[in-house]
Amino acid sequence: DHRQGRRIVAVETTIVDVPTTRRHRLSNTEVTHQSYVIARASLSDGTVGYGEAATLGGPRWAEESVEAIKANIDTYLAPAVLGANALDFEANSAAMKRAASRNNAARAAVDAALYDAAGKSLGLPASQFLGGAVRDRIEVLWALASGDADQEIEEARGKLAAREHRRFKIKLGFHAPADDMARLARIVEALPGCEIVCDVNQAWSEATAIRYLPRMAELGIVLIEQPLRPGLVEATARIARRSAIPIMTDEAAFTGAEIVAQATAAAGSVYSLKLVKSGGLMDLKRAGGIAQACGMELYGGCLLETGLGAAAHLAVFSTLPSLEWGCEHFGPRIVKTDLIRPSLTFRDFHIHCPTGPGLGVQVDEDALAAMTRKA
Ligand code: MUC
Ligand code: MG
Structure with a gap:
């Protein structure tokens, strides 16, 4: 059964701050580092998938900040999909929409992690x-x-x-x-x-x-x-x-x-x-x-x-x-x-465009650890 082993058993989040090579200016903000929330989804067969929520200048380009994204994933979005099958993409997206309105960057990070995990688990690129x-x-x-x-x-x-x-x-x-x-x-x-x-x-x-x-x-x-x-x-x-x-x-x-x-x-x-x-x-x-x-x-x-x-x-x-x-x-x-x-x-x-399973890329765990925001 292709659905076997694809149950979502954990969704975890990390805030990372990554310096940029130069100051990046926009009309209403400027950045010298980029902050992201990295979502990590684990399936019952042990497969892990990753997704990223991007922000620009705190809650400035859009209304979501990394602090809010992390809190809303941990408190509302992750519980909404826990125990569900990662292959039920539409149902999982709908469950997250019921749990929190808007929060698009936050939902996108979990959603991407689920596509990555499901794809890696089945050996298929997410584009499939x-x-x-x-x-x-x-x-x-x-x-x-x-x-x-x-x-x-x-x-x-x-x-x-x-x-x-x-x-x-x-x-x-x-x-x-x-x-x-x-x-x-x-x-x-x-x-x-x-x-x-x-x-x-x-x-x-x-x-x-x-x-x-x-x-x-x-x-x-x-x-x-x-x-x-x-x-x-x-x-x-x-x-x-x-x-x-x-x-x-x-x-x-x-x-x-x-x-x-x-x-x-x-x-x-x-x-x-x-x-x-x-x-x-x-x-x-x-x-x-x-x-x-x-x-x-x-x-x-x-x-x-x-x-x-x-x-x-x-x-x-x-x-x-x-x-x-x-x-x-x-x-x-x-x-x-x-x-x-x-x-x-x-x-x-x-x-x-990466062609490997899931999102087709491998997260560098050392880089992730080095960039993780200290509590
Ligand atoms: C935007 O408004 O397009 C994307 C590229 C860039 O330079 O700024 C961002 C956001
Ligand atoms: Mg623009």
């Missing part, structure tokens, strides 16, 4: 539970986010020379818009032939966007992510109408209903997929289907996950019928020490 992989590598961009154009140009040239990244995302909104435009112009000029995406992380008003969109079009920017606050749907739709550059929805849509609302208001034509928004692997895949059904193109988003969190995203992304904008899972390279060994492969501007 999600329809099977249709691609084995994905074009992967790199985010430039120090705010210092000279440093950013040098960093980008290094990535180009290593043939790891040729598409870049520039974080905007922590400088005054005019200064950001000057910085952007310098970067664009220094990187001919590279596609540049800009993420404003909600920092602009409609007026600022109207004022600077033509300049960004002139610079050849290919995509603008989340220019305004999530609630400003009409204003974002007005911007999208005048913009020669497509608008990507990020923070404005976590749920399926929010994706539909953004799409029907014509506020975004590309959707950034993230586990911290969807709350689980099947739900991430579903988010892609919803966005696609609304006519949106898909972009594989991240929250600076380590190789473990990246692998969970890649398991889903590898199965999507289309993924027009590739992905941005540069997280494994922005952390000083990855939590998996070997790390994921970045080659010829693509990240390779």
Whole structure:
């Protein structure tokens, strides 16, 4: 019986703090280390699986902090799935949703650990539970986010020379818009032939966007992510109408209903997929289907996950019928020490989707122990 031995006997959590290779700035926060909760699920046959919940700047990018994630997994989500069969993915996800509303990052960590454990137990990649992989590598961009154009140009040239990244995302909104435009112009000029995406992380008003969109079009920017606050749907739709550059929805849509609302208001034509928004692997895949059904193109988003969190995203992304904008899972390279060994492969501007059982990666127990937050 394939279900034998797949009973969930334990779900444990650890908070880890991992330094980053440089300061990473966003409009509303900046980080020099990344904090995650690592969930470890054990099955009755002794198989262990891992999942990761990512945060950015504490409860800042989204409302969940690692402290809250750990407490809510330990107190509510783990008890909701204990004793259940790990292969009952939908039932386990539903049980966690009944136990706690939202808590998407927390649910995603447990969910990923269960896919990893179930896959490792059966010798199947997690992607097999999600329809099977249709691609084995994905074009992967790199985010430039120090705010210092000279440093950013040098960093980008290094990535180009290593043939790891040729598409870049520039974080905007922590400088005054005019200064950001000057910085952007310098970067664009220094990187001919590279596609540049800009993420404003909600920092602009409609007026600022109207004022600077033509300049960004002139610079050849290919995509603008989340220019305004999530609630400003009409204003974002007005911007999208005048913009020669497509608008990507990020923070404005976590749920399926929010994706539909953004799409029907014509506020975004590309959707950034993230586990911290969807709350689980099947739900991430579903988010892609919803966005696609609304006519949106898909972009594989991240929250600076380590190789473990990246692998969970890649398991889903590898199965999507289309993924027009590739992905941005540069997280494994922005952390000083990855939590998996070997790390994921970045080659010829693509990240390779792991193909081994479960999430296809092995957690480095020594690295995990070294990064574990001391009580
Ligand atoms: C975001 O808003 O997209 C992902 C990449 C990055 O530089 O910031 C994050 C979050
Ligand atoms: Mg974003």
